[in-house]
Amino acid sequence: MADNAPGQPRVTAIIVVFNGERYLREAVDSIIGQSLTDWELLVVDDGSTDQSAAIIRDYEQRLPGKVRLLSHHDNRNHGISASRNRGLAEACGAYVAFLDADDTWLPEKLSEQVSIMESDPALGMIYGRTLIWYSWDETDDRADFLYPLGVEPDARYDPPALLERLLQNEVQTPTTCNALVRSxxxxxxxxxxxxxRLMFEDQTFFAKALAFAPVYVSDRIWAKYRQHAQSCSAVSARAGADEAARIAFLKWLNGTMADQGASFRIRSIVWKVLAHETWQANKRNIKRRLQR
Incomplete structure (x- = not known):
């Protein structure tokens, strides 16, 4: 069994919102609609200037003790990572689950994930399939789809098997809207x-989890990842910033694995991927300059 104290929730759900009033109610309602009701919801307002805070205050009044609005000490924007950490500092649940303000959970997410986690106390995290969600917009003719998991589903993986395959882009990246993590x-x-603050911010935790903890990978679909032009990933792609963001992440990971006392095998895997991708990026940059 999970080790949450009496009177504390089984799961802490954390939403970070920055000017997300358009989709925020739908995200919150998908948590309220969970078949497992033993949860608390912490919504971290990352300096919004729209009605996001007012929307959550309404939920606070309707669900006292279940929903709480948090902010940074200066009420300014600090980015997704700092805001998730702000929520973690207040979390009381034995498990933590994240949901972006524009995504939604399916009703059985928490119930099914908690059941699997409690059947194996050594598990540090669980994730499954995430629906890449276009059909929320009736004007968009692109079809919803699922990325391949890249591994046999419904199985436990001991470290660092998933990290190695993730760095080689052979497995689906865990998504924050899909994972459940032991506190x-x-x-x-x-x-x-x-x-x-934006791209690869989720991987700064997931990579550590895959490097050091047993993780369960499921074939179940537990979340819908809304696709729209204002999302962080869409903005980064349009700006051509994805490659630089990945190199920055790999450099960070290379140092972090050494600091965390990772095995020689893990550190060598990270270093080889960093060296290869840095070399490839430099080649592309030289080619682009010569073509100007």
Whole structure:
């Protein structure tokens, strides 16, 4: 059984919102609609100037003790990582689950994930399939789809098997809207890296989890990942910033694995991927300059 104290929730759900009023109610309602009701919801307002805070205050009044609005000490924007860490500092649940303000959970997510986690106390994290969700927009003719998991589903993987395959782009990246994490793992490994404000901010924790903890990968679909032009990933792709963001992440990971006392095997895997991708990026940059 999970080690939450009497009177504390089984799961802490954390939403970070920055000017997300358009989709926020739908995200919150998908948590309220969970078949497992033993949860608390912490919504971290990352300096919004729209009606996001007012929306959550309404939920606070309707669900006292279940929903709480948090903010940074200066009420300014600090980025996704710092905001997730702000929520973690207040979390009381034995498990933590994240949901972006524009995504949704399916009703059985928490119930099914908690059941699997409690059947194996050694598990640090669980994740499954995430629906890449276009059909929310009736004007978009693109079809919803699922990325391949890249591994046999419904199985436990001991470290560092998933990290190695993730760095080689052979497995689906865990998504924050899909994962459930044992709270004690954050206490052991630390949370998210504040300097990563947007892209790869989630991987600064997931990579540590895959390197050091047993992880269960499921074939179940537990979340819908909304696709729209204002999302962080869409903005980064349009700006051509994805490659630089990945190199920055790999450099960070290379140092972090050494600091965390990772095995020689893990550190060599990270270093080889960093060296290869840096070399490839430099080749592309030289080619682009010569073509000007």
């Amino acid at each position: 004690s793992l954050f206490a052991t490994l630390g949370g998210f890296q504040n300097s990563f």
